[in-house]
Amino acid sequence: MKLNPFKKKAKEPKVEFTKKWEPFVFLLPFAIGVTIFTIYPLFNVILMAFKENFVLLTGKYTSLGFANFEYVMKDRYFIQGMQNTFKYVLVVIPISTCISIVIATLLNNKIKFMPFFQTAYFLPMVTSATAVGLAWKYMFHYQYGVINYLLGLIGIDPIAWLTDVSSNFTALCVYGIWNMLPFTIVLLLSGLQNIDKLYYTAARVDGASSLRIFFRITVPLLLPTIFLTMVVNSISAFKVFHELFPLWSGQPGIAYNLFTVVYYIFYQFRGLTPPKYGRAAASAVILFVVIFIFTRIQIWIQKRFDH
Amino acid sequence: MKITIEGLTKHFGDVVAVKDFDAVIEKGQLVCLLGPSGCGKSTMLYMLAGTEAATSGKIYFDDEDVTYMAPEKRGVGLVFQNYALYPHMTVLQNICFPLEIQNVPKAERIKRAKEIAKLVQIDEYLNRKPSQLSGGQQQRVAIARALVKRPRLLLLDEPLSNLDARLRLVMREEIRRIQQETKVTTIFVTHDQEEAMSISDVILLMKDGEEQQSDAPQALYDNPANSFTANFLGVPAINNIYGYIKDGKFYTHDNSAVIEHEACKKVPEGRKVDLAIRPEAIELAEDESNFKAYLVHTYAMGKEELSYMKVGTTEIRGYLPNGTEVGKEYNIHLKNKGVFFFDEETGERYA
Numbered sequence: 228m229k230l231n232p233f234k235k236k237a238k239e240p241k242v243e244f245t246k247k248w249e250p251f252v253f254l255l256p257f258a259i260g261v262t263i264f265t266i267y268p269l270f271n272v273i274l275m276a277f278k279e280n281f282v283l284l285t286g287k288y289t290s291l292g293f294a295n296f297e298y299v300m301k302d303r304y305f306i307q308g309m310q311n312t313f314k315y316v317l318v319v320i321p322i323s324t325c326i327s328i329v330i331a332t333l334l335n336n337k338i339k340f341m342p343f344f345q346t347a348y349f350l351p352m353v354t355s356a357t358a359v360g361l362a363w364k365y366m367f368h369y370q371y372g373v374i375n376y377l378l379g380l381i382g383i384d385p386i387a388w389l390t391d392v393s394s395n396f397t398a399l400c401v402y403g404i405w406n407m408l409p410f411t412i413v414l415l416l417s418g419l420q421n422i423d424k425l426y427y428t429a430a431r432v433d434g435a436s437s438l439r440i441f442f443r444i445t446v447p448l449l450l451p452t453i454f455l456t457m458v459v460n461s462i463s464a465f466k467v468f469h470e471l472f473p474l475w476s477g478q479p480g481i482a483y484n485l486f487t488v489v490y491y492i493f494y495q496f497r498g499l500t501p502p503k504y505g506r507a508a509a510s511a512v513i514l515f516v517v518i519f520i521f522t523r524i525q526i527w528i529q530k531r532f533d534h
Numbered sequence: 535m536k537i538t539i540e541g542l543t544k545h546f547g548d549v550v551a552v553k554d555f556d557a558v559i560e561k562g563q564l565v566c567l568l569g570p571s572g573c574g575k576s577t578m579l580y581m582l583a584g585t586e587a588a589t590s591g592k593i594y595f596d597d598e599d600v601t602y603m604a605p606e607k608r609g610v611g612l613v614f615q616n617y618a619l620y621p622h623m624t625v626l627q628n629i630c631f632p633l634e635i636q637n638v639p640k641a642e643r644i645k646r647a648k649e650i651a652k653l654v655q656i657d658e659y660l661n662r663k664p665s666q667l668s669g670g671q672q673q674r675v676a677i678a679r680a681l682v683k684r685p686r687l688l689l690l691d692e693p694l695s696n697l698d699a700r701l702r703l704v705m706r707e708e709i710r711r712i713q714q715e716t717k718v719t720t721i722f723v724t725h726d727q728e729e730a731m732s733i734s735d736v737i738l739l740m741k742d743g744e745e746q747q748s749d750a751p752q753a754l755y756d757n758p759a760n761s762f763t764a765n766f767l768g769v770p771a772i773n774n775i776y777g778y779i780k781d782g783k784f785y786t787h788d789n790s791a792v793i794e795h796e797a798c799k800k801v802p803e804g805r806k807v808d809l810a811i812r813p814e815a816i817e818l819a820e821d822e823s824n825f826k827a828y829l830v831h832t833y834a835m836g837k838e839e840l841s842y843m844k845v846g847t848t849e850i851r852g853y854l855p856n857g858t859e860v861g862k863e864y865n866i867h868l869k870n871k872g873v874f875f876f877d878e879e880t881g882e883r884y885a
Contacts, residue, residue, distance in 0.1 A: 425618040428585055433632040433683065434606030443631070447622040 275508035283504050295509035304494070305510055308486035309517075311396070315487065316464045316521075318400050323407040324457055330408065331415035332445060352409035360473030363402045364389065367474070395480040403470045407463075411456045418452030419445070454529040458522055465518045468493065488514045535595055535686040535719050536561050537582070542591035544577050544743075551577040553743040555591070559721065559736070564713045566730040567723045569740035570766075575723045578740070579689050582721065583612050595686060611680030611718075613690040617672045619664040625651070625675050626660040632683040647682055654678045654712060670701045674708070681716060688713070690722035694729060706733050727767050731755070739763055760883055761876035764810050770840070773816075773850035775809040776878055784809055790846025793825045795868050797875055800885035806878035813840070815872030816852030819865035827866045829858055 275281055276295055278288035299305045334344060351359060366373050367388035375385040388398040422445065430440050446453075468489035471479060479485045479494070486494070488510060495507035537559040544552040552574040559565050567575040580586040582593060584605030593601045600608050619628050629647040638646070651657040654674040656667075664672055673693060680688055693709060694702045710733040713720045724730050730737050731751040739746040739754065739762075746766075747759040758764035764772050775793070777786040779801045784793040793809065801807055827843035827850070834856075841854040845866070858864065875884040 423618065425614055425616070426620060429612065429614060429618045429620075430631070430635075432583055432585060432605045432610065432612045433635050435631075435635045439635065443634075444620060448620075450622075 272508045272511055275504060276512045278505050278508075281505045281508075283502070288505070295505040296513070299506050299509045299513065302491075302506075304483075304486050305488070305491050307484075308488045308491040308510075311485055312465055312467060312487045312489075312514075314396070315400065315403065315467050316461055319403045319407060319464050320457055320461050322400075323404040323411060323460065324453060326404065327408055327411035327415055327456070328446070328449070328453065331412045331419055332441065334412065334416055335419045348412055349409045351406060352413070356406060356469045357473050359406070360402065360470065363405075364474050364476075367398050389474060390481055392480070392482050392484050395475075395485050398474065399467075399471060399480075399485060402474065403464065403467060406470055407460055411460060414456050414459075415449065415452055418449050422448045450532060451529075454525070454532070458525050458529075461521060461525065462518055465514065465521070488517075537687065537719065537721075538592075538594040540592040540594070542578070542581065542593065543589045544574070544581060544586065545589045551743050552581070555743075555745055557738055557745065557748060559719065562717050562719055563735040564710065564720045564722075564733060565736045565738060566734035567721060567740060568727060568730040568737050568766075569725065569746075571725050573740045574743035575725075575740050576691055577743075579691055579721065579723050582687065583610050583689050584608050585612075609683075609686040611683065611685035611688045613673075613676045613680045613688070613693055615692040616696060617664075617676040619672055619675055619679070621664055624661050624663055625656060625667070628664065628675055629678045629682050632679060636683065647678070650678045650682045653681070653715060654708070668701075669697050670705055673697065673705055677709070677712060681712070681718070685718060688716075688718045688720040690720065692723055692725070694724070694726070702729070709733060728769060731767065739766065741766075756871070758874060758883065761808055761810060761874075761881040764874055764876070768812060770813050770851050773811045773813065773848075773852070775811070775845060775848045775850065776806065777809065778805065778807055779803045786846045786848060788847055791825055791848070793845070793868070795873060796870060797873060797885035801875045802884070807884070808876040808878045808881075810874045810876060811850065811852075811868060812872030813850075813852045815869045816843075816850070816854070817867050817869065818854060818858075819867035822865050824865055824867050826863045828863050829854075829860050832858060832860060 277291050277293070279290050279292060279294045281288040330348060334341070334348065338344070365371070369375065369385055369387050369390060372388070374388065379385065386394050388394050426444050426448070427440060430444055435443070466489050467487045471485060471487060471490055475481060475485075479487065479490045492507045492510050492514075495503040495510065537557075539555055539557045539559075542552055542555040543550070555578065567578055569575045577586060581588050584600070584603060584607075588601055591601070592599060595608065620631065623631065626644070626647055629651060630643045633643040633646060648657060648660070651660060654677050656671055656674045656678065659667060659671060659675075664675065667675065673696075677688075677690075677693075680690075690709070694705055697705055706729055709720075709722070722734075734751060736748060737751050737754055738748040741762055747754060747763045749757070754763060755767050758767070761774075765774070775784075775786060775791075777784055777791075779785075779798055780803060782794075782798050784795065784798055784807070785791075787806075795809075825845060827845050829841055829843050830849065831842040832839040832854070833841075835853070838853045838855055839858065841852055841858060843850055843852065843864075843866070852866075854864075876882060877884065
């Protein structure tokens with residue numbers, strides 16, 4: 228009898244009530260924030276995508292239907308944006324992943340001045356992408372930019388990174404890759420630190436070279452983390468916008484040649500009068516579906532590689 | 535391969551892990567580095583493997599000085615305590631990996647790996663991943679991976695400590711069998727004296743980085759050089775009665791008991807002495823000539839009883855025949871074998 232905890236609780240309903248709802252009270256502030264700023268807008272955008280001639284301020288629209296989607300799918304800027312976005316993801320993700328693996332592996336060694344290197348590599352993470360983007364804009368400068376200066380040192384002619392249509396995409400990718408490194412390195416470094424050092428000792432006693440250890444042991448054991456960073460980075464690369472914005476002072480490339488999907492969304496909002504909210508929402512929904520499918524494929528591939 | 539260790543010393547900062555260690559290990563022997571945890575036995579092993587650098591001293595493989603040789607050039611196979619099998623490779627790939635490093639052609643690699651897998655009896659599991667194997671099977675794979683490159687020396691770090699009690703018995707027989715079939719000189723580290731006694735040719739007993747004694751297991755048991763060796767080996771543990779020698783007899787410090795024994799003569803008077811008695815050296819006396827013990831408790835062991843007795847104020851354990859009664863006093867006789875006198879302070883053996 229005395230051991231039954233429910234008996235005692237029944238006599239003190241107040242305690243029970245607090246105990247039961249206490250977790251929800253702690254969850255509430257965050258739940259409210261997520262609901263207002265994420266869940267509500269999400270459904271609102273999906274709804275908005277089907278409203279024709281929607282006006283944000285008045286909330287009026289003419290009819291519900293697929294007209295926005297039809298328009299967007301045929302719009303050459305949207306098609307260009309989709310192409311550029313895919314190209315960007317396919318260039319930036321593999322390159323930034325490879326560079327990050329190499330840097331993370333180097334940082335995982337015991338080397339001198341480690342705090343300096345760690346700070347240097349993680350700095351981009353704590354700085355504003357837009358502010359750094361402006362710095363890159365000057366680094367890319369045709370005449371005074373440090374990049375062309377360095378290229379000149381090894382005998383390469385200056386490149387019109389930002390002012391020549393043919394180099395615009397490369398400039399965007401260079402900045403995008405650089406911007407992606409710190410986050411990826413942090414994750415990979417934690418993955419590397421989870422690998423038991425004994426595997427390296429075992430391989431070294433058997434005479435394995437550093438290169439072989441890297442390719443046959445480090446990389447395979449790091450694969451789950453590599454996949455994780457690729458999934459997360461792909462999602463953020465699909466949303467490429469803040470990398471683009473500062474480089475051409477808000478234009479998508481020097482000659483409106485670098486539309487990306489998110490820039491297109493922005494453009495429907497701010498670049499047109501009156502703003503085309505419905506079309507912006509429709510292209511956002513399409514991007515959402517594309518990212519969703521792409522991520523599912525990545526996770527499916529990852530599962531096939533899991534050990 | 536014969537291994538000679540001369541004055542080997544290892545410091546970790548201020549800590550001396552191994553101190554002035556000398557040993558000779560003959561070709562084809564199975565040698566056990568035995569000692570309590572933290573005694574430097576694993577450090578010794580890793581210095582032999584080459585993954586730890588010696589602070590001073592020399593290691594010779596046959597006549598070759600390998601003290602500063604890189605691990606991969608020494609031709610040693612190393613089995614880690616938790617096996618360190620590569621989790622992303624199958625059993626076959628794990629065993630092949632050392633050969634892959636040596637650029638052995640693939641067909642040859644697989645042939646040799648399969649041979650060795652057969653020897654350690656894991657040839658049925660070649661396509662499994664390590665996570666799909668039991669602890670004992672993982673251990674076999676680890677041994678196979680160490681043996682496949684035909685090492686001159688096989689080193690095992692606490693090879694049985696991650697296994698359950700039953701598997702431990704099986705695997706120690708297996709290690710013995712594999713060692714005898716391959717005839718590879720083998721050194722393994724353990725803190726379990728029973729394990730060391732049962733399979734090794736020679737035991738190197740260590741304490742605080744120093745060698746205590748090295749000999750065949752039975753010789754070590756029968757003839758301990760100091761009280762540490764006597765106490766470390768044997769289950770149940772040896773009995774210690776502390777006292778002094780006067781007029782050729784042993785007195786406990788509180789004079790609660792007097793014990794006569796032949797060996798008393800060899801012990802100097804006026805020193806604090808540790809009388810160490812193996813449980814099997816205790817027997818009932820036929821007459822009343824020797825000392826008495828008060829029977830406190832007995833455990834039936836079948837053919838005899840493990841008895842807890844009080845000699846004066848000291849409790850000792852011994853094997854007595856069935857039929858003794860708790861609460862009674864018995865006349866006890868000590869055999870000559872299994873009775874030692876050590877200096878209580880230095881642990882040095884007198885008799």
